[in-house]
Amino acid sequence: MDKIIINDLEVFFRVGVPDDERAKPQRLLVCVAMTRDLSAAAASDDLNRTIDYYAVTRRLLGFGEGRSWNLLEKLAADIAEMVLAEFRPSTVSVEVKKFILPEARCVAVQMTRP
Numbered sequence: 001m002d003k004i005i006i007n008d009l010e011v012f013f014r015v016g017v018p019d020d021e022r023a024k025p026q027r028l029l030v031c032v033a034m035t036r037d038l039s040a041a042a043a044s045d046d047l048n049r050t051i052d053y054y055a056v057t058r059r060l061l062g063f064g065e066g067r068s069w070n071l072l073e074k075l076a077a078d079i080a081e082m083v084l085a086e087f088r089p090s091t092v093s094v095e096v097k098k099f100i101l102p103e104a105r106c107v108a109v110q111m112t113r114p
Contacts, residue, residue: 002038013064022068029097034089072109080113
């Protein structure tokens, strides 16, 4: 299956279990991989026959406005649900990276949904 990948998109969302951690948006990196048969798009060179990664990126950048999450798991699930509903890939894989532990480069949640 063909894949469109948005790798390490920088977003600023409110996420964390303690209230003070959600008090202001924090930097996260979001990776989204969307599978779909892209042969028609490749043959026709037509944007309408693929997933517009620019539109997905714009939607992701604004996804956190007016929202907050306790868990990265819920945030990743919500992103996956939105991508499936709005952009209709065959499957979507989402990874959300958070930079909260000084001893680790990042913590992350990954999930794939059909």
